[in-house]
Amino acid sequence: MRLAGKVAIVTGAASGFGEGIARRFASEGAKVVLADIDDGRGAAVAREIAAAGGAADYVHADVTAKDEVAALIARAEKRFGGLDILVNNAGMAQRNGPMLDTDEASFDRIFAVNVKSIYLAAIHGVPALDRRGGGVIINTASTAGLRPRPGLTWYNGSKGAVIALTKSMAIELAPKKIRVNALCPVAGDTPMLADFMGGDTPEHRARFVATIPLGRFSRPDDIASAALYLASDEASLVTGVALEIDGGRCI
Numbered sequence: 001m002r003l004a005g006k007v008a009i010v011t012g013a014a015s016g017f018g019e020g021i022a023r024r025f026a027s028e029g030a031k032v033v034l035a036d037i038d039d040g041r042g043a044a045v046a047r048e049i050a051a052a053g054g055a056a057d058y059v060h061a062d063v064t065a066k067d068e069v070a071a072l073i074a075r076a077e078k079r080f081g082g083l084d085i086l087v088n089n090a091g092m093a094q095r096n097g098p099m100l101d102t103d104e105a106s107f108d109r110i111f112a113v114n115v116k117s118i119y120l121a122a123i124h125g126v127p128a129l130d131r132r133g134g135g136v137i138i139n140t141a142s143t144a145g146l147r148p149r150p151g152l153t154w155y156n157g158s159k160g161a162v163i164a165l166t167k168s169m170a171i172e173l174a175p176k177k178i179r180v181n182a183l184c185p186v187a188g189d190t191p192m193l194a195d196f197m198g199g200d201t202p203e204h205r206a207r208f209v210a211t212i213p214l215g216r217f218s219r220p221d222d223i224a225s226a227a228l229y230l231a232s233d234e235a236s237l238v239t240g241v242a243l244e245i246d247g248g249r250c251i
Contacts (some may be wrong), residue, residue: 001029002232007080009072009125011035011063011117012090014042016190017140017183020220020226021087026054028228031080035061036090037070055080063090063117064109066124073124083128085231088118089140094155098199107154112157118165126178132176132226136231139166140223141182143246149211159184165241170240179239181230186246188218213248 008025013017013034026032026049034049036042042058049056052203057079062073076083090195094102118139123223144152146157166182173180187196187208197204210216226245229235244250 002228003085004029004236006030006084006231007033007076007082008085008087008231009033009035009076009083010087010089011072011121012040013058014045014141016192017094017185017188017220017223018087019045020087020224021089022056022222023049023054024228026056026226027052028232030231031055031188032057033072033076033079034058035063037062039221049166061068062145063088063120064112067122069117069120070124072130073121077128077131082132082133083168084132085138086121086125086135087128087138087140087227087231089138091140091155091192092155093192093195095150096151098151102154110154110158111161114155115165118162122131122169126169126173126176129178130176135179137169137173137178137180138227138230139180139182141166141184141242142251143184143186143244146242146244147250151198155196162211166242167240174239179230179235179237181235182242182243183223183226183230184242184246184250185218185223186212186244186249188220188223190220195218211249212246213251216247218245218247 010022013022014036046056046058141162143158148156170180196201
């Protein structure tokens with residue numbers, strides 16, 4: 001098992017990419033703390049992981065609230081004895097449309113969930129990783145931060161920030177033996193897809209898929225496989241990378 005003995009936190013773990021990552025990490029031996037604001041679904045995923053023989057715990061956590069992030073980190077240390085892997089996956093989409101049509105409250109929420117959450121996770125999570133002698137941080141960015149699509153300007157900007165933060169964190173945290181990398185998925189068949197496309201119709205799906213050379217959306221298992229590699233000792237010399245899992249979208 002590639003993560004045996006490791007303790008991981010995955011935010012946004014009730015569905016989509018986060019759920020896929022949490023399930024894969026548990027299947028590879030990690031003890032996983034799942035965090036989300038969808039308590040019903042998050043707790044159900046944790047129970048399913050446990051029923052399959054994995055070790056999992058669910059915690060309600062709004063990643064934009066410092067006290068809840070602090071409690072999340074503390075829960076991992078109390079429940080499983082430490083923290084080795086922190087996956088900042090929780091994210092918020094922008095409804096596809098003209099940039100000037102996005103109201104200020106939506107803009108603030110996009111940047112709070114997608115960017116401020118990484119700051120809060122670092123403030124509370126880095127000391128926990130340091131207590132273990134090092135570890136791994138994985139931030140879920142997006143191809144939107146590398147090859148922006150029109151209609152998603154503020155979301156694109158938030159994910160560009162995630163990529164820049166990832167690289168800067170990697171440099172600063174290297175002396176602590178903490179590796180920091182980003183996942184850059186292409187649009188995935190997850191609950192956020194409808195917002196990205198401006199509505200879920202066969203026509204919108206065809207338009208988006210046409211921009212992906214390999215001809216399909218990403219899936220949670222695609223992202224989970226990439227996250228597993230970055231979290232494992234196989235990637236012990238990999239830090240500061242924005243890994244494209246995009247079917248060729250960014251070429």
